[in-house]
Amino acid sequence: MAKAQPASEIDFNNLGFDYMDLPYRFIAHYTNGQWDAGELSEDSTLHISEGSTSLHYGQADFEGLKAYRTKDGSINLFRPDMNAKRMHNSCERLLMPAFPEDQFIAAVKQVVAANADYVPPYGTGATLYLRPLMIGIGGNIGVHPASEYIFTIFAQPVGAYYKGGLKPTNFTTSYYDRAAPHGTGQSKVGGNYGGSLLPGDEAHKAGFSDVIYLDPATHTKIEEAGSANFFGITKDHEFVTPKSPSILPSITKYSALWIAEHRLGLKAIEGDIFINDLDRFEEAGAMGTAAVISPIGGIEYKGDLHVFYSETEVAPLTRKLYDELTGIQFGDVEAPEGWIQKVPVK
Numbered sequence: 562m563a564k565a566q567p568a569s570e571i572d573f574n575n576l577g578f579d580y581m582d583l584p585y586r587f588i589a590h591y592t593n594g595q596w597d598a599g600e601l602s603e604d605s606t607l608h609i610s611e612g613s614t615s616l617h618y619g620q621a622d623f624e625g626l627k628a629y630r631t632k633d634g635s636i637n638l639f640r641p642d643m644n645a646k647r648m649h650n651s652c653e654r655l656l657m658p659a660f661p662e663d664q665f666i667a668a669v670k671q672v673v674a675a676n677a678d679y680v681p682p683y684g685t686g687a688t689l690y691l692r693p694l695m696i697g698i699g700g701n702i703g704v705h706p707a708s709e710y711i712f713t714i715f716a717q718p719v720g721a722y723y724k725g726g727l728k729p730t731n732f733t734t735s736y737y738d739r740a741a742p743h744g745t746g747q748s749k750v751g752g753n754y755g756g757s758l759l760p761g762d763e764a765h766k767a768g769f770s771d772v773i774y775l776d777p778a779t780h781t782k783i784e785e786a787g788s789a790n791f792f793g794i795t796k797d798h799e800f801v802t803p804k805s806p807s808i809l810p811s812i813t814k815y816s817a818l819w820i821a822e823h824r825l826g827l828k829a830i831e832g833d834i835f836i837n838d839l840d841r842f843e844e845a846g847a848m849g850t851a852a853v854i855s856p857i858g859g860i861e862y863k864g865d866l867h868v869f870y871s872e873t874e875v876a877p878l879t880r881k882l883y884d885e886l887t888g889i890q891f892g893d894v895e896a897p898e899g900w901i902q903k904v905p906v907k
């Protein structure tokens with residue numbers, strides 16, 4: 562795999578969401594019941610046993626967060642403490658030893674600082690995406706937790722999700738389930754995503770941007786929008802997002818709930834969203850670190866397309882939510898206490 566080109570040669574205005582082998586990543590090893598301190602490494606290849614539990618039994622979890630270049634040239638992280646906590650929870654679900662949360666945040670900052678040239682310039686809308694990852698390694702064959710683990714954090718510059726500006730896309734309701742009622746849907750574990758590839762592929766081939774998953778127990782309520790959480794805004798100004806034990810607790814979702822209530826004057830609600838009751842919503846969208854705030858034009862269900870505000874125009878409150886969230890992330894709008902952590906760069 563070729564190393565990434567020098568940052569000075571990258572066209573940050575035209576990046577996608579693609580792997581790039583940047584100069585530095587953080588790597589720590591768990592052996593004999595404890596984590597070592599970890600260190601930056603220039604080696605992007607992992608050499609692991611064929612018996613690794615991550616390869617056979619999916620003992621692997623991960624996170625996703627971004628670093629944002631601000632107008633004054635400094636670098637912001639958005640709520641990395643929430644990613645550290647969620648990874649802790651994912652580790653507990655898979656019987657993996659969590660990497661200490663304060664060290665997780667320090668390691669994220671180390672990786673950003675070491676690759677600071679690759680944090681895209683302010684104004685491009687591009688960001689540095691960080692991928693913390695933990696895998697069970699070592700020689701195993703039985704279905705039991707590994708005794709050795711790798712925790713790593715690598716980084717990639719990624720483009721603005723909507724290069725030509727925000728625009729709505731259509732989703733289709735999936736026949737497949739993403740998660741079981743008491744399964745691993747609330748954890749960010751690799752297996753959840755392997756199972757999502759086929760539904761995503763079928764949706765793309767049918768001309769949709771992604772799928773809407775329904776609740777696995779009754780198939781009547783919206784759970785997730787691809788790899789993002791769903792929101793709807795009612796005609797009487799309620800911001801509603803699904804409450805379910807089998808969806809991923811999205812950091813963008815909790816932030817949007819707060820922004821909706823405190824900055825947009827909406828009533829923020831986590832509750833049931835029935836797929837046959839979409840008429841209550843004037844606007845709808847998907848939200849996540851990658852998706853940011855993505856307007857949903859319409860949702861196809863059993864052959865009918867339900868259009869919300871418009872298939873071509875961005876609805877006004879969705880746009881305000883997008884502006885407020887990205888304003889906070891890029892440092893243009895005042896952030897609630899504790900949401901932004903600065904990355905010290907020499």
Ligand SMILES: Cc1ncc(COP(=O)(O)O)c(C=O)c1O
Nearest residue numbers: 788789790809811812813849850
């Ligand atoms: C299944 C799923 N739902 C929701 C989200 C959004 O979560 P967050 O806002 O923390 O990125 C993600 C992405 O991380 C995801 O993979």
